[in-house]
Amino acid sequence: MKVVHVAVGVVRRGTQVFISLRADNAHQGGKWEFPGGKVEDNETVLDALRRELQEEIGILVQSSEPLLIIEHDYGDKLVKLDVHAVSAFNGEPEGKENQQTRWVEVSALEAGEFPAANVAIIDALQQKYSK
Ligand SMILES: Nc1nc2c([nH]c(=O)n2[C@H]2C[C@H](O)[C@@H](COP(=O)(O)OP(=O)(O)OP(=O)(O)O)O2)c(=O)[nH]1
Numbered sequence: 189m190k191v192v193h194v195a196v197g198v199v200r201r202g203t204q205v206f207i208s209l210r211a212d213n214a215h216q217g218g219k220w221e222f223p224g225g226k227v228e229d230n231e232t233v234l235d236a237l238r239r240e241l242q243e244e245i246g247i248l249v250q251s252s253e254p255l256l257i258i259e260h261d262y263g264d265k266l267v268k269l270d271v272h273a274v275s276a277f278n279g280e281p282e283g284k285e286n287q288q289t290r291w292v293e294v295s296a297l298e299a300g301e302f303p304a305a306n307v308a309i310i311d312a313l314q315q316k317y318s319k
């Protein structure tokens with residue numbers, strides 16, 4: 189199966205991160221996610237990160253740091269999540285695609301509300317950024 193390369197942005201302010209609800213009809217629909225999306229053929233992962241965060245939550249990424257890379261096989265889809273912590277940005281994040289969004293304390297993130305691949309992201313965040 190072809191691996192789908194995905195740029196994922198953990199938008200962080202202190203010990204809080206910004207999350208969105210995936211549309212019911214999307215892959216892994218009804219789960220919470222960190223905003224992001226597929227890296228197109230003509231772009232780098234950072235290009236995709238910038239583009240997706242602008243499209244989905246209306247912010248301009250000013251600086252980001254790689255956090256981790258996760259490969260996960262959902263059975264119907266094989267993904268490679270290229271996860272970046274976004275520490276500086278312009279604009280106030282909001283759902284630009286009618287999706288529900290919220291800021292949440294890193295310590296309150298519940299892996300069960302996210303796609304299975306996100307367990308490792310939540311672990312990494314809770315080690316690095318919890319109060
Ligand atoms: N954005 C995002 N995708 C995630 C997370 N965890 C996880 O397993 N995924 C998976 C779900 C999807 O199969 C894939 C991302 O696809 P996506 O639906 O965001 O892609 P996209 O924004 O380009 O949207 P589209 O073109 O499919 O409409 O990665 C996460 O935290 N954030």
Ligand SMILES: [Mg+2]
Nearest residue numbers: 223224225226
């Ligand atoms: Mg997306």
